[in-house]
Amino acid sequence: MRRDHLEPTLLIIAAIVAGIIGWSGHVLLLPAALAFPILWGRAQSRSSAALVSAGYFLAASRGLPQGVAMFYSSDLWPGLLLWLCASLSFVGVHALLWTKRSGARPFRYLVAAALMAVPPFGITGWAHPVTAAGVLFPGWRWWGLAAMTAGLMGLVTRMWPAAIAFAGLWLWSAVFWTDPKLPEGWRGVDLQMGSSLGRDTSMQRYRDLIATVKDRGAGQTIVLPESALGFWTPTVERLWVKALEGTDVSVVAGAAVLDAEGYDNVLVVLSGAGSSILYRERMPVPGSMWQPWQSWLGEAGGARAHFFVNPTAPIGDHRVAPLICYEQLIVWPVLQSMIHHPDLIVAVGNGWWTKGTSIVAIQRASATAWAKLFAKPRVLSFNT
Structure with a gap:
């Protein structure tokens, strides 16, 4: 040569x-x-x-x-x-x-x-x-x-x-090296439900998730993966709030809020006292989720990107920096969140489709690296 x-x-x-x-x-x-x-x-x-x-x-x-x-x-x-x-x-x-x-x-x-x-x-x-x-x-x-x-x-x-x-x-x-600490009173739950998570909306699936939360969550805030609750509807909300009544458990879980124009990929916070939408994803996966050309063509569909909106969110006495799936692979969402001095990082994902690849491991590594840089506790929750 x-x-x-x-x-x-x-x-x-x-x-x-x-x-x-x-x-x-x-x-x-x-x-x-x-x-x-x-x-x-x-x-x-x-x-x-x-x-x-x-x-x-x-x-x-x-x-x-x-x-x-x-x-x-x-x-x-x-x-x-x-x-x-x-x-x-x-x-x-x-x-x-x-x-x-x-x-x-x-x-x-x-x-x-x-x-x-x-x-x-x-x-x-x-x-x-x-x-x-x-x-x-x-x-x-x-x-x-x-x-x-x-x-x-x-x-x-x-x-x-x-x-x-x-x-x-x-x-x-x-x-x-030591991994970032888990914040006191918080616990992330990893699931192995494959592609059925968020798609199986049967009563049995919700009962299984509620049982998992109650089993692991006495006095804690339990974090479930992206899409864990499927489509966020009044019926699903009532089911979870009713199930958590009389407990001291709070739940942060992924869901999708659907309307005529498309949908938001969100994190919801739940307890026996009620629920609210905690966070709307700033950067969904381009192509498969975020499809801006749909609106340009006057068509509905795809996930909305909220870009620089809600970089942090309050949960009780804490202010968290939420990162959903794809946001863990890029730089600006976490840096924007850190400007607002959050108490911890909450990183969730639904990586069933990454089987046989290192994508979920890379997401975990990235979230961990950012948490170490800014000396923040972090909670991880993924479905595979």
Whole structure:
């Protein structure tokens, strides 16, 4: 192989490896994603930078084709198409902002990282290396985010002291790592109900869920996964409120609120005293849930995206930062929530369709990393 082809090929292979390892679902491996800015900075041409970006992003999101195929009960082609389309913004931004000028490169990368953290590009801003800040700078909060950002800028200019410092912090964190604490009086419940969760609306299913809550929840707030309650109706509300009367149990659970225009993916808080909608999802899954073209065409359907609405929500004496499913994979929802100083993070998901992939593990790892960065307790609840 010619020398001028060897280096780009090695960069692409290394980017793929970084994407696979960094986004394997193990929180302590997230810093492997920091190889991406180094590799991007070493690219010798815009096309090479684009291929490095594509290798990293496609490897990091490798579970998407299989997950989409399972969700729609179809072959891999729709998932492959969505996988490739989702990569366009990441690859396009990093290719456009790449430059040969080493002096300008850190600022170009800063712009690329910022664009991939906020809408519109941040809507598909998965696998953002800044997520690793929670592993390298646990408890540093916004200072940790600033240090990570400065370090990323240093990595693209071959400032090896930054790489050495990150490696040392990574080793220190691996040795002394502890998971975020579970907040007192809270408990997340994982379910293994597959695709039936939220779709099976039989009385027996609700009785089973209520029994689970009562069995595990004396004096606690129990968190159930996304979609646990199915469609939120007055009948379902009455059933749960009646069942919780005379108990000291509160429940936070996922549901869908349907109307003529579409639906909201929500979290509901329930107790024997009543119920209320706690949170409306800011960023549903693009394509499968959020379908903005429907309204553009004058058609109804799809989940609404509430973007920058309700970043935190009150439950009793606590203010929580809710993150539903897809919101755990991108950057801006959690940062927006942290601006409002929540007491804890509540992260839920319904990942039955991700069987055989690392998607749910990545969601858990991301939520854990953000909780560690901002020194917040976190409650997790997923259905698989």
